[in-house]
Amino acid sequence: MSPALILACVGGYFLFLLLIAWWTSRNATNAAYFLGNKASPWYAVAFGLIGDSLSGVTFISVPGKVGTDQFGYLQIVFGYVLGYVVIAAVLLPLYYRLNLVSIYSYLDQRFGRASQTVGALFFLLSRLTGAAARLYLAVNVFQTFVFEKWGLPFWLTVSISIGLILAYTYRGGIRTLVWTDTFQSTFLLLGVVLSIAAIARELGLGPAGLVEAVKSSELSRIFFWDWKGTNYFWKQFLSGVFIAIVMTGLDQNMMQKNLSCRSLGEAQKNIYWFTVVMVLVNVFFVSLGALLYRYVAVKGIVPPEKTDALFPTLALQQLGPFAAAVFVIGLTAATFSSADSVLTTLTTSFCIDVLGMERRSDLSESAKTSWRHRAHIGFAVALWLVILGFEMLNSNAIIDAIFTLASYTYGPLLGLFAFGLFVKRAVRDGWAPVVCCAAPLLCFVLQQNSERWLGGYQMGFELLVLNGLLTCIGLWLIRKPARA
Numbered sequence: 001m002s003p004a005l006i007l008a009c010v011g012g013y014f015l016f017l018l019l020i021a022w023w024t025s026r027n028a029t030n031a032a033y034f035l036g037n038k039a040s041p042w043y044a045v046a047f048g049l050i051g052d053s054l055s056g057v058t059f060i061s062v063p064g065k066v067g068t069d070q071f072g073y074l075q076i077v078f079g080y081v082l083g084y085v086v087i088a089a090v091l092l093p094l095y096y097r098l099n100l101v102s103i104y105s106y107l108d109q110r111f112g113r114a115s116q117t118v119g120a121l122f123f124l125l126s127r128l129t130g131a132a133a134r135l136y137l138a139v140n141v142f143q144t145f146v147f148e149k150w151g152l153p154f155w156l157t158v159s160i161s162i163g164l165i166l167a168y169t170y171r172g173g174i175r176t177l178v179w180t181d182t183f184q185s186t187f188l189l190l191g192v193v194l195s196i197a198a199i200a201r202e203l204g205l206g207p208a209g210l211v212e213a214v215k216s217s218e219l220s221r222i223f224f225w226d227w228k229g230t231n232y233f234w235k236q237f238l239s240g241v242f243i244a245i246v247m248t249g250l251d252q253n254m255m256q257k258n259l260s261c262r263s264l265g266e267a268q269k270n271i272y273w274f275t276v277v278m279v280l281v282n283v284f285f286v287s288l289g290a291l292l293y294r295y296v297a298v299k300g301i302v303p304p305e306k307t308d309a310l311f312p313t314l315a316l317q318q319l320g321p322f323a324a325a326v327f328v329i330g331l332t333a334a335t336f337s338s339a340d341s342v343l344t345t346l347t348t349s350f351c352i353d354v355l356g357m358e359r360r361s362d363l364s365e366s367a368k369t370s371w372r373h374r375a376h377i378g379f380a381v382a383l384w385l386v387i388l389g390f391e392m393l394n395s396n397a398i399i400d401a402i403f404t405l406a407s408y409t410y411g412p413l414l415g416l417f418a419f420g421l422f423v424k425r426a427v428r429d430g431w432a433p434v435v436c437c438a439a440p441l442l443c444f445v446l447q448q449n450s451e452r453w454l455g456g457y458q459m460g461f462e463l464l465v466l467n468g469l470l471t472c473i474g475l476w477l478i479r480k481p482a483r484a
Contacts, residue, residue, distance in 0.1 A: 005321075006146050009328045013187070014164055020180050050185040050277055058285055059188065059331055060137055064307030066289025071222040072231045077282045079240020081275055086241075087249035088271040090421070095255065096264040102352035103255050110420040112429030118436050119416050120252075120353030124346055126409030127253050128379070131342035132386035133405070135161065138331055139387065141312045158387050162380050165343065181257075181341065184333040191330015192284050195315065198323035199291045203298060210291075217290040228456055235462045242464050246410035250417055253345035295319075343383070347375045408443065411467020412436035418468060419475045426480040435474030443467045 062073055095103055104123065108116035135158075143157045200210045214220060224231040248254040261267040292310055295318075296303050304313050315327035351357040355375075357368055416436070419427075443463055450459045459466075 005325075006142070006316075006328050009325055010142075010332050013329060013332050016183065017180055018167065020183060050189065050274065050281060058282070059191065060141070060311055061308050062282070062285045063289035063292055064310040066219050066286055067293055067303065067307055067310070069231060070219045071286045071290075072224055072236065073286060074222050074282065075224070075231070075233050075236035076240035076243065077279055079237040079242075080244040080278060083241040083244025084248065084271055084275040084278075086245055088268045091245075091249040091255075091417075092258065092264060092267050092271070094421070095259060096267065100259065101358065102349050103250070103252055103259075104349065104353045105358075107416055107420065111416070111427055111432060114429045115416060115427070115432040116353055118433040119413055120349050122409050122412050122436065123250075123252055123349055124354075126405065127251065127342055127346060128382055129386055129405055129409075132383055133390055135383065136387045136390040137308060140391075141331060145312070145316050154391055155384075155388060158384055162384050166377070166380050187329050187333035189281065191326055191333065192281070192288055194326040195311075195323060195330070196284065196288050196291060198319050198326065199288075199295055202319060203291070203295060213294060214287045214290050217294060219290045219293055228458060230458045239462050239464060242414065242468070246414050246464065246468075250410065250413045252349045253342055256345050256348060257341070343376055343379050346379045347372060350375050350379070407463035407467060408440040411443065411464050412439055412471045414464065414468030415439065415471020415475065419472045423472075423476070423479075425476075425482065427475050428478045428480060431478040432475070435471060435478060439467050439470040439474060442470055 065073065094106065098106060098109065100106060102120070104116050104120045107119045139158055139161050140154075142161075143152075143154050147154075147157045196210070200206070203213070205213055223233050224236075226232055227234075258267045258270060261270060288311075292314055293303070295301075295314065296310075299318070301314075301318065303310055312327065312331075314323075316324050351368075351372055355371065357363065357371065360368070363371070412435075416432070443466055446453075446466070447459045447463055450457050
């Protein structure tokens with residue numbers, strides 16, 4: 001597929017996004033930007049969350065990792081299901097009862113201003129780096145197959161991508177994102193389904209043969225029972241539970257769309273339907289991975305050294321124009337969907353939790369809008385810088401980096417919310433930042449030495465749970481005396 005044709009696909013897609021943004025951002029106020037005026041249809045939110053959750057990482061990294069991890073990723077996905085039930089049954093009722101704009105306002109009401117600020121800062125750090133990792137993966141594909149051939153540097157490719165995202169999120173915020181994410185989820189799902197169809201055609205497989213090829217693949221093993229390994233089922237499953245809770249239920253980026261629904265009931269309905277679709281979509285992605293590796297085996301192709309490069313390389317160089325166009329549109333949907341909402345929700349959390357905009361009666365509506373615009377642009381610049389940092393690190397499988405990062409940055413949030421919900425004691429709020437910083441540092445030391453100290457045991461994503469537990473213990477140590 002020629003670079004010009006790739007850009008034509010991206011350009012046409014982007015025009016549709018701009019049209020949606022123009023329509024939804026007319027007369028947009030701060031209330032529309034932050035919560036969509038509490039008028040978002042639950043089905044649009046549910047469908048849009050698919051693209052926001054999957055992103056370019058799932059689109060590229062999950063199929064590639066089948067070569068090393070087989071279908072083990074589904075162990076984490078099964079854990080997601082229980083995590084989403086907890087979100088719908090426990091966290092959403094809390095957020096709606098308190099009528100929150102930023103979910104970290106709960107920490108202020110429960111513990112104090114310092115706890116709210118440190119919780120928001122951990123979210124800002126985690127989401128900024130996570131979004132950068134996701135966007136880096138997708139932008140790197142466009143750089144390799146398009147811009148590099150024209151001699152354009154990587155930093156310019158990143159600049160163009162972020163500039164495009166800014167163009168349609170700057171004014172409308174959540175009211176725009178609910179509908180652009182719905183549009184993008186549609187094309188992301190079409191991308192994986194049509195990619196499977198393209199590979200099936202190349203291998204001469206009908207529907208029944210396709211299912212049999214996946215089932216009989218030596219890469220289709222799902223469950224792993226070696227307790228010392230990082231892919232042990234119970235470690236992966238429980239990690240999936242807590243990853244879902246923290247990366248969705250304790251994440252302003254994901255919850256802000258849910259809080260824009262008309263009622264708690266609609267928000268819960270959104271989560272349950274989203275859960276069903278999420279499991280099915282991830283089954284499609286690992287199946288796609290098995291088919292990609294079958295294809296290279298049948299055709300005698302040497303797979304790329306980096307697993308993240310497998311799908312892009314085959315789609316753009318081996319499977320023909322149809323598969324290439326499908327891949328480009330799917331990746332474009334994943335790229336914009338994973339990054340656009342991040343700029344909005346980072347801005348929201350910064351304005352509400354750090355600047356305290358809701359408390360500032362001295363600021364006019366126009367002044368608040370001005371601060372919001374500055375924050376939005378500032379986070380776009382920060383995203384640009386972090387992506388360039390990832391390019392310097394050049395990690396092999398970005399999905400591992402994201403989950404490891406989440407274990408360190410979401411752990412304190414897990415501990416803060418768990419302690420607040422299940423322990424009815426106040427804490428010395430000024431010490432909360434110390435506790436939240438100490439827990440990840442202790443986890444890092446343990447992870448680096450676990451094999452030597454624990455008889456060969458390798459720590460995986462369960463690091464998140466340990467991090468949260470250490471935060472809870474620290475909060476217990478700084479608790480205030482019980483009232484008589």
